[in-house]
Amino acid sequence: MATHAAFMPGAETERQNVLWSWLTTVDHKRIGILYGSSAFIFFLVGGIEALIMRVQLARPDNTVVGAQTFNELFTMHGTTMVFLAIMPMSAAFFNYMIPLMIGARDVAFPRLNALSYWIFILGALFLNASWLLGVAPDGGWFGYANLSSAQFSPTHSIDFWMLGLQILGISSMLAGFNFIVTILNMRAPGMTLMRMPVFIWMSLVTQFLLVLAFPAITVALILLMFDRFFGTLFYVPAAGGDPLLWQHLFWIFGHPEVYILILPAMGIVSEVLPTFARKPLFGAPVVIYSGIMIGFFGFGVWSHHMFSVGLGPVADSAFSISTMLIAVPTGVKILNWISTLWGGTIRFRTPLYFSLGFIAMFTMGGLSGVMHAAPPVDLQQTDTYFVVAHFHYVLFGGSIFGLFSGAYYWWPKITGRLLDERLGNLHFWLMLIGFNVTFFPQHFLGLIGMPRRIYTYAPDLGWNFWNLVSTIGAFIIALAFLVFILNVIKTARAGQVTGPDPWDGRTLEWSIPSPPPVYNFARVPTVHDRDDFWLEKYGDGHGAAPRARPAPVTAAEIAAIHMPATSYWPIVLALGMLLMLSGLMVSTYQIIAGGLLTLFCMYRFAMEHHRPPAGHGP
Amino acid sequence: MSEHATTHAAHDPNLGNTGLDHRKMGMWIFLGSDCMFFGSLIGTYLAYKGKSLSGPTPYDVFNIPLTSYSAALLLASSLTMVLALAGLQQHRIKAAAGWLLATAILGLHFVLNQVYEFASFALHEGLTLSTSLFGSSFFVLTGFHGAHVTGGVLWLLILVSLAWRGKLDARDYTKVEIAGLYWHFVDIVWIAIFTVIYLIP
Numbered sequence: 001m002a003t004h005a006a007f008m009p010g011a012e013t014e015r016q017n018v019l020w021s022w023l024t025t026v027d028h029k030r031i032g033i034l035y036g037s038s039a040f041i042f043f044l045v046g047g048i049e050a051l052i053m054r055v056q057l058a059r060p061d062n063t064v065v066g067a068q069t070f071n072e073l074f075t076m077h078g079t080t081m082v083f084l085a086i087m088p089m090s091a092a093f094f095n096y097m098i099p100l101m102i103g104a105r106d107v108a109f110p111r112l113n114a115l116s117y118w119i120f121i122l123g124a125l126f127l128n129a130s131w132l133l134g135v136a137p138d139g140g141w142f143g144y145a146n147l148s149s150a151q152f153s154p155t156h157s158i159d160f161w162m163l164g165l166q167i168l169g170i171s172s173m174l175a176g177f178n179f180i181v182t183i184l185n186m187r188a189p190g191m192t193l194m195r196m197p198v199f200i201w202m203s204l205v206t207q208f209l210l211v212l213a214f215p216a217i218t219v220a221l222i223l224l225m226f227d228r229f230f231g232t233l234f235y236v237p238a239a240g241g242d243p244l245l246w247q248h249l250f251w252i253f254g255h256p257e258v259y260i261l262i263l264p265a266m267g268i269v270s271e272v273l274p275t276f277a278r279k280p281l282f283g284a285p286v287v288i289y290s291g292i293m294i295g296f297f298g299f300g301v302w303s304h305h306m307f308s309v310g311l312g313p314v315a316d317s318a319f320s321i322s323t324m325l326i327a328v329p330t331g332v333k334i335l336n337w338i339s340t341l342w343g344g345t346i347r348f349r350t351p352l353y354f355s356l357g358f359i360a361m362f363t364m365g366g367l368s369g370v371m372h373a374a375p376p377v378d379l380q381q382t383d384t385y386f387v388v389a390h391f392h393y394v395l396f397g398g399s400i401f402g403l404f405s406g407a408y409y410w411w412p413k414i415t416g417r418l419l420d421e422r423l424g425n426l427h428f429w430l431m432l433i434g435f436n437v438t439f440f441p442q443h444f445l446g447l448i449g450m451p452r453r454i455y456t457y458a459p460d461l462g463w464n465f466w467n468l469v470s471t472i473g474a475f476i477i478a479l480a481f482l483v484f485i486l487n488v489i490k491t492a493r494a495g496q497v498t499g500p501d502p503w504d505g506r507t508l509e510w511s512i513p514s515p516p517p518v519y520n521f522a523r524v525p526t527v528h529d530r531d532d533f534w535l536e537k538y539g540d541g542h543g544a545a546p547r548a549r550p551a552p553v554t555a556a557e558i559a560a561i562h563m564p565a566t567s568y569w570p571i572v573l574a575l576g577m578l579l580m581l582s583g584l585m586v587s588t589y590q591i592i593a594g595g596l597l598t599l600f601c602m603y604r605f606a607m608e609h610h611r612p613p614a615g616h617g618p
Numbered sequence: 619m620s621e622h623a624t625t626h627a628a629h630d631p632n633l634g635n636t637g638l639d640h641r642k643m644g645m646w647i648f649l650g651s652d653c654m655f656f657g658s659l660i661g662t663y664l665a666y667k668g669k670s671l672s673g674p675t676p677y678d679v680f681n682i683p684l685t686s687y688s689a690a691l692l693l694a695s696s697l698t699m700v701l702a703l704a705g706l707q708q709h710r711i712k713a714a715a716g717w718l719l720a721t722a723i724l725g726l727h728f729v730l731n732q733v734y735e736f737a738s739f740a741l742h743e744g745l746t747l748s749t750s751l752f753g754s755s756f757f758v759l760t761g762f763h764g765a766h767v768t769g770g771v772l773w774l775l776i777l778v779s780l781a782w783r784g785k786l787d788a789r790d791y792t793k794v795e796i797a798g799l800y801w802h803f804v805d806i807v808w809i810a811i812f813t814v815i816y817l818i819p
Binding site: 108109173176177178180181184185186187191211212213214215216218219220222223226230231232233234239240241242245249252562599603610611 | 631634635636638640643644647648650651652654655657658659662665666669670671672747748750751753754755757758762772776780785
């Protein structure tokens with residue numbers, strides 16, 4: 001095996017099988033690419049599920065799919081978009097960009113990072129394998145008890161959902177531990193916490209939300225698992241069990257999860273706007289504090305998802321007030337983003353378009369969110385299309401616009417080629433128009449009483465026109481993503497090759513070649529400011545001169561860099577965990593076999609570098 | 619600039635900006651996360667306290683003296699863990715291995731007591747996972763704690779076997795310290811569970 005040979009960067013690539021090198025990679029950049037491409041594929045899968053639903057709802061009494069299939073479609077659409085598209089797309093940026101932006105050569109635990117990815121992809125494939133077996137989950141993305149009980153969902157559909165989410169949760173938490181340590185511990189010399197780029201700050205807050213929120217859903221899912229497989233009574237009302245327990249545990253996770261989905265996009269926007277306005281982020285420390293506040297309050301608002309269950313006036317008031325409070329730091333951020341543009345030398349390029357789209361759409365989603373922060377209004381709107389419109393404005397108009405802003409912004413860094421500007425503009429405008437045509441009418445539909453999750457409706461309810469409009473919009477969105485795919489193919493073939501710094505960037509990642517070498521920084525930089533690379537290029541505008549470019553890196557310096565060795569234990573360990581958990585649906589022997597394999601792999605994983613091989617390392 | 623490159627390459631690769639070892643910080647964050655895990659389980663137990671419709675109540679089944687003895691075992695094991703770490707720091711590898719083994723044995727004794735407790739509840743008191751809400755929430759909460767202890771015992775035994783094979787010395791202080799952090803955490807969680815479930819009426 002080439003495990004030890006890879007201590008020398010660059011020595012591994014030639015003799016090794018390409019596939020093997022990707023399966024055993026521990027390079028954060030490769031893992032980032034794996035996350036990004038997997039997430040985009042699942043984004044398309046979730047999108048196709050949405051299109052089928054929109055076709056079914058295009059006209060009344062439609063019969064494209066039946067009620068059962070429709071249930072499976074909206075359950076898998078929600079689960080896929082949240083856990084298999086937006087979260088791993090954010091993870092792609094965490095992986096690729098965090099070490100580059102803090103001046104590190106890799107993450108704190110490179111093998112654990114690979115493990116997170118392999119657990120994620122196996123969990124994602126496991127969840128979608130339910131389609132092939134004809135038992136796709138059908139309980140809604142928040143799988144309310146006791147619909148999810150063995151009595152009401154006797155097939156394996158809920159099992160796939162429950163075990164799939166459990167597996168994905170393990171992946172997210174491991175990644176969370178890794179990135180918190182990476183950010184706090186691996187910053188380049190001089191990069192104090194307040195000199196960290198705002199994207200890094202938002203990533204840090206997101207990781208804390210991940211590691212503190214996921215245990216709640218882990219427990220909720222464990223209780224469900226015991227109910228379904230081992231006869232416990234947690235969600236069985238006949239034995240005194242309270243289905244509300246599920247709702248509380250789920251939303252204690254579920255509301256921080258909303259911020260897990262949006263904060264990375266906020267971080268991206270906070271990097272894109274200063275770059276294209278050519279001035280620093282307005283009130284950057286306040287943007288950072290606001291992000292921390294959002295993360296903190298995010299744990300105190302979960303019951304606003306449950307106003308309609310009747311928690312009583314005291315609980316309703318408390319959660320209503322805390323929900324409205326969260327609008328304050330969010331509003332502060334929107335003000336700061338707009339103020340960043342004010343008086344800037346703005347260059348309208350595709351990443352900026354997407355960031356502007358983010359601000360406008362997210363603000364609208366936020367406003368409808370403040371509306372149903374008030375319980376009486378919420379009772380009117382809950383479980384209607386108004387809520388569907390609201391969270392698509394936040395998660396599509398917010399997260400997806402932000403993530404694609406990041407994709408266009410960092411594409412040249414990752415691939416060395418600029419995405420085509422004309423196709424990028426076309427993508428943006430189609431997406432913006434398609435998005436609003438799809439989701440704005442859903443506000444009307446909700447207010448005139450159309451409930452969520454219905455598979456068809458009678459023709460005389462007054463819902464026909466806006467449903468048709470919404471369906472047309474969905475196909476415009478699909479067209480927008482075809483343009484994006486075309487752009488990617490065209491760029492890969494004949495895209496404009498770019499240097500290290502195509503946007504005249506402000507942060508460290510633009511100071512190294514595109515795509516970056518395996519060791520990222522030949523010399524670890526010293527940081528003096530949040531916009532350190534900008535100051536290095538232009539001075540601070542108050543008299544401090546640009547810094548002299550450092551001397552060229554010598555071959556000896558590069559030869560002295562030690563990079564972590566590749567390892568096949570992460571993927572084997574992930575397989576062991578999948579074997580163990582999926583064994584619950586098959587046989588006890590498989591659980592035991594998977595458990596033993598997992599334990600053995602954990603041991604080998606831990607012992608792999610217990611003593612560094614002679615002549616290497618400290 | 620170049621002086622940073624050289625100093626960076628020379629110093630301990632596990633030591634970061636905060637002065638904390640990566641692995642140690644990772645363990646602290648894991649323990650924070652695990653607090654939420656046990657918090658959710660304890661919350662579930664409390665939410666269902668006294669809500670069972672049938673089956674034995676906690677005071678029909680609990681054997682407080684036995685469980686107090688178990689708690690004492692676990693508390694004592696935190697002391698032996700500290701002694702193991704001190705031994706390692708003072709290069710007394712054999713003593714360290716002995717204390718690690720003692721810690722593992724105390725932990726194992728705790729787990730065996732729990733197995734005995736579970737078995738006597740199931741066989742003599744008629745309390746199982748599916749008897750009542752009390753049975754469900756009691757077994758799942760204490761069972762996951764027991765699983766944590768079992769994992770810790772395995773970890774300690776691996777460290778002992780490394781020490782016996784001459785593969786553990788003062789260089790590995792941080793690794794043992796991290797195992798200790800985990801061990802003390804599991805111990806503290808037991809104090810919380812013991813108080814909430816067994817002692818508070």
